[in-house]
Amino acid sequence: TAPARAPAPARPLPYEAIPRSGRNAWLNLLRFWRSNSFQRFHLVMQRNFQRYGPIYRETVGTYNCVNVLLPRDAAQLFQSEGIFPRRMGIESWVAHRRLRNHKCGIFLLNGEEWRSDRLILNKEVISPAGTRKFLPFLNAVAQDFVTLMHRRISKNTRRSLTIDLYSDLFRFTLEASSYALYGERLGLLEESPNAESQRFISAVETMLRTTLPLLFIPPGLMRWVNTKLWRDHIEAWDTIFKHADKCIQNIYQEFCLGQPRKYSGIMAELLMQAELPLDSIKANITEFTAGGVDTTAMPLLFTLFELARNPSVQTAIRQEIAEAESQGPRELSKVLNSMPLLKSTLKETLRLYPVGITVQRYPTKDVVLQNYCVPAGTLCQVGLYAMGRSPEVFSNPERYDPLRWLSKEDNSFKALAFGFGARQCIGRRLAETEMMLFLMHVLRNFRIDTVSKADIKTVFGFILMPEKPPLLTFRPID
Numbered sequence: 001t002a003p004a005r006a007p008a009p010a011r012p013l014p015y016e017a018i019p020r021s022g023r024n025a026w027l028n029l030l031r032f033w034r035s036n037s038f039q040r041f042h043l044v045m046q047r048n049f050q051r052y053g054p055i056y057r058e059t060v061g062t063y064n065c066v067n068v069l070l071p072r073d074a075a076q077l078f079q080s081e082g083i084f085p086r087r088m089g090i091e092s093w094v095a096h097r098r099l100r101n102h103k104c105g106i107f108l109l110n111g112e113e114w115r116s117d118r119l120i121l122n123k124e125v126i127s128p129a130g131t132r133k134f135l136p137f138l139n140a141v142a143q144d145f146v147t148l149m150h151r152r153i154s155k156n157t158r159r160s161l162t163i164d165l166y167s168d169l170f171r172f173t174l175e176a177s178s179y180a181l182y183g184e185r186l187g188l189l190e191e192s193p194n195a196e197s198q199r200f201i202s203a204v205e206t207m208l209r210t211t212l213p214l215l216f217i218p219p220g221l222m223r224w225v226n227t228k229l230w231r232d233h234i235e236a237w238d239t240i241f242k243h244a245d246k247c248i249q250n251i252y253q254e255f256c257l258g259q260p261r262k263y264s265g266i267m268a269e270l271l272m273q274a275e276l277p278l279d280s281i282k283a284n285i286t287e288f289t290a291g292g293v294d295t296t297a298m299p300l301l302f303t304l305f306e307l308a309r310n311p312s313v314q315t316a317i318r319q320e321i322a323e324a325e326s327q328g329p330r331e332l333s334k335v336l337n338s339m340p341l342l343k344s345t346l347k348e349t350l351r352l353y354p355v356g357i358t359v360q361r362y363p364t365k366d367v368v369l370q371n372y373c374v375p376a377g378t379l380c381q382v383g384l385y386a387m388g389r390s391p392e393v394f395s396n397p398e399r400y401d402p403l404r405w406l407s408k409e410d411n412s413f414k415a416l417a418f419g420f421g422a423r424q425c426i427g428r429r430l431a432e433t434e435m436m437l438f439l440m441h442v443l444r445n446f447r448i449d450t451v452s453k454a455d456i457k458t459v460f461g462f463i464l465m466p467e468k469p470p471l472l473t474f475r476p477i478d
């Protein structure tokens with residue numbers, strides 16, 4: 001008898017056979033608008049994966065997208081992204097740039113324009129050499145944050161401080177990223193932070209909040225649908241650009257007076273290299289200034305909360321910091337590289353609270369996802385929030401356990417909070433370094449506790465944030 005043949009691999013099923021959430025696109029959009037479920041987009045996706053399985057198609061208004069959950073499907077998307085990876089654009093942002101005749105930064109660019117800017121910016125913003133140069137600047141700001149907290153506690157009769165750290169964290173991340181970008185201190189960690197920078201921080205919040213409802217409306221319509229929303233959006237953008245322009249003017253004047261001898265931040269390096277025209281430097285530095293505030297503040301808040309309700313993890317990290325310090329004075333990047341548990345803690349926070357809740361790509365060639373044939377050019381996205389909490393991907397997903405990242409398990413394509421490949425987050429090293437230094441100094445000086453141990457509810461406001469910021473208690477370690 002003929003040898004038993006291995007069953008031929010099942011021919012991929014047609015695209016039309018992919019399970020679909022909700023039939024009518026416009027009905028979906030209406031439902032979304034009415035129930036304001038944009039804010040629960042991450043939870044809607046998680047429920048859809050539970051209902052339809054690891055792949056499903058969604059059509060909301062004009063937006064049609066294939067959603068995937070598993071690491072191997074993310075890997076497939078990465079393989080088919082081509083040399084000009086593309087995400088869904090944000091029309092309301094591009095509309096503002098056109099309205100004001102500003103150039104776009106790499107977040108909004110595509111194709112050759114994106115690639116040429118990105119390759120030049122990589123050298124100063126994300127390369128190990130670039131990171132080593134701005135690292136001391138971030139360290140100085142992290143130390144000033146600890147000084148600020150000690151100053152506040154010393155004013156208390158009790159030797160502790162229980163506060164909502166929300167606005168302090170925004171001041172910290174803006175102070176740190178601005179120092180790395182412009183080589184200038186804004187003074188946000190002083191007693192009376194200056195009002196202009198405060199206005200900038202709230203403008204970024206307003207811009208992000210008003211971006212969300214505009215995401216799903218065709219650009220031509222948005223001005224008429226809701227003029228207040230559109231006006232607030234544009235006004236917030238104008239404040240953001242005015243602030244960035246003021247910082248850029250300061251450093252540009254100094255630069256024209258004579259080239260700074262020592263490293264004075266990313267902007268100065270880009271001016272000196274003169275590989276990017278000034279208006280491109282401005283467009284990108286503005287994106288980095290605004291993109292470096294909320295994105296990095298949120299994971300710090302979530303990490304402090306999780307360490308407060310997981311005291312054994314907090315103690316283990318404090319132990320690791322003490323050991324890293326006990327090895328005598330070394331270059332800061334070496335100290336950070338000798339704290340794998342602290343690095344895994346950031347990964348664990350971003351698993352449960354991914355700032356960007358999805359990674360999107362348009363595959364440049366047909367791709368097979370979950371044995372369905374997905375044609376080139378179809379918008380696909382990896383549901384990071386659902387993946388991070390899926391028992392199919394992580395054992396005991398509800399447990400905050402940084403050690404899971406240090407086990408010999410295969411974690412490839414599981415830590416996608418910064419995206420992947422040539423188009424991954426360019427601020428990744430700045431954000432990681434900023435958060436590592438902040439936590440190293442804060443945990444070495446304070447024990448963190450939290451009033452309530454209950455899970456924090458999250459809302460999606462273009463970035464993932466807590467519905468209500470947790471109250472945290474800081475106790476100095478003598």
Ligand SMILES: C[C@@H](NS(C)(=O)=O)c1cncc(N2C(=O)c3ccc(Cl)cc3C2(C)C)c1
Pocket residue numbers: 107286287288290291292295355356357358425427462463464
């Ligand atoms: C939250 C996540 N969304 S994502 C990129 O995954 O879809 C994200 C990750 N990294 C950076 C950002 N940015 C901002 O927040 C932001 C604000 C204003 C401007 Cl001018 C530019 C930005 C960018 C896009 C840099 C946003």
